[in-house]
Amino acid sequence: MTLSTFFQHALTGISLGGAYALIAIGYTMVYGILRLINFAHGDIFIFSMASLPWQIAIPLVCILTVALGVLVEKSAYKPLRSAPRMSIMISAIGVSYLLQNLATYLFTALPRAYPEIPFLKKIFQIGPVSASLVTFITPILTLLLVIALLFLINHTKFGMAIRAVSKDFETAQLMGIRLNNTISLTFVIGSFLAAIGSILYFTDRMSVTPFSGTLPGLKCFVAAVLGGIGSIPGAVVGGFVIGICETYLVAMGYSTFSDAFTFILLIIILLFRPTGLFGEKNIDKV
Numbered sequence: 001m002t003l004s005t006f007f008q009h010a011l012t013g014i015s016l017g018g019a020y021a022l023i024a025i026g027y028t029m030v031y032g033i034l035r036l037i038n039f040a041h042g043d044i045f046i047f048s049m050a051s052l053p054w055q056i057a058i059p060l061v062c063i064l065t066v067a068l069g070v071l072v073e074k075s076a077y078k079p080l081r082s083a084p085r086m087s088i089m090i091s092a093i094g095v096s097y098l099l100q101n102l103a104t105y106l107f108t109a110l111p112r113a114y115p116e117i118p119f120l121k122k123i124f125q126i127g128p129v130s131a132s133l134v135t136f137i138t139p140i141l142t143l144l145l146v147i148a149l150l151f152l153i154n155h156t157k158f159g160m161a162i163r164a165v166s167k168d169f170e171t172a173q174l175m176g177i178r179l180n181n182t183i184s185l186t187f188v189i190g191s192f193l194a195a196i197g198s199i200l201y202f203t204d205r206m207s208v209t210p211f212s213g214t215l216p217g218l219k220c221f222v223a224a225v226l227g228g229i230g231s232i233p234g235a236v237v238g239g240f241v242i243g244i245c246e247t248y249l250v251a252m253g254y255s256t257f258s259d260a261f262t263f264i265l266l267i268i269i270l271l272f273r274p275t276g277l278f279g280e281k282n283i284d285k286v
Contacts, residue, residue: 003128004127004128004129005251007128008128008129008131009247010244011135011136012131012135013240013245013248014139014243016138016246016247017243017244018239018240019201020197020223020239020243021236021238022197022200023041023042023220024223024235024238025149025193025235025236026038026193027220028227028229028230028231028235029162029186030190031230032166032230036077038092039095042216042217042218043100043103043214044068044072044099044213045197045217046198046210054115057115058199062195065191065192065194066195068191069188069191069194076094078183100214109209111207111208112207112208112209113206113207114202114203114205117134117199120134120137121134132203134204139240142236145193150232158185165182165183198213218262219242219259223238224238225238225266225270226265226277227277227278228275231276233278237278246258246262249261
């Protein structure tokens, strides 16, 4: 592998990792508050497409994806908030299959061309490395959105409310925090980032099906677990790690095993560091 080829694949892997990171944040934020793995998250971002001029399609996609995420939270998770955790998880799996079948009913299972965003597909050359604009801007946009999100979490009243709710529901309510509003806004953020991640991810792909979000969604879940589910920086690091490793495995001719590698990594991290790279250790108080 020549040096130019190495950098070419590195850029592709970083770009893919950036899209994974944005989607993984949705998993980690919901888990941080509800202690729930939102298995429907990968199917929510598959709805992030619209066959309209891109100036209209991009904001419309973001708005509709956010609306879908909030609808899922209000209809499938909120009524079960006081139910056993297993019930909520079963509900999440049910919503995932519901969205897949709804997409199949509305759009059929045949592959559909992803709407083209011309300026993102423009090819740029930097020395020996060439790639579309989306490949260059994905990691930059990811880092900017993560910095903005961390500022929101750490330096605003809403962020303080999220941190309080993630620690203790009852105490947060006693302190005057509106629990339902805080949880809904968390889904808004996660769904918005999923919409952006979906646009960046599918722009370089030729077609999508109602099931195209399943495998990327699972990989983003693994990214969240790898980084330490509940940790936003951890989800970002996990996304980049999986994106880069997957790209190099494909480049070396191991494309058949690139998906398996992600889940082998999940098993290893659960065996040797269940809390992930940046997760907090659980301390049992006696």
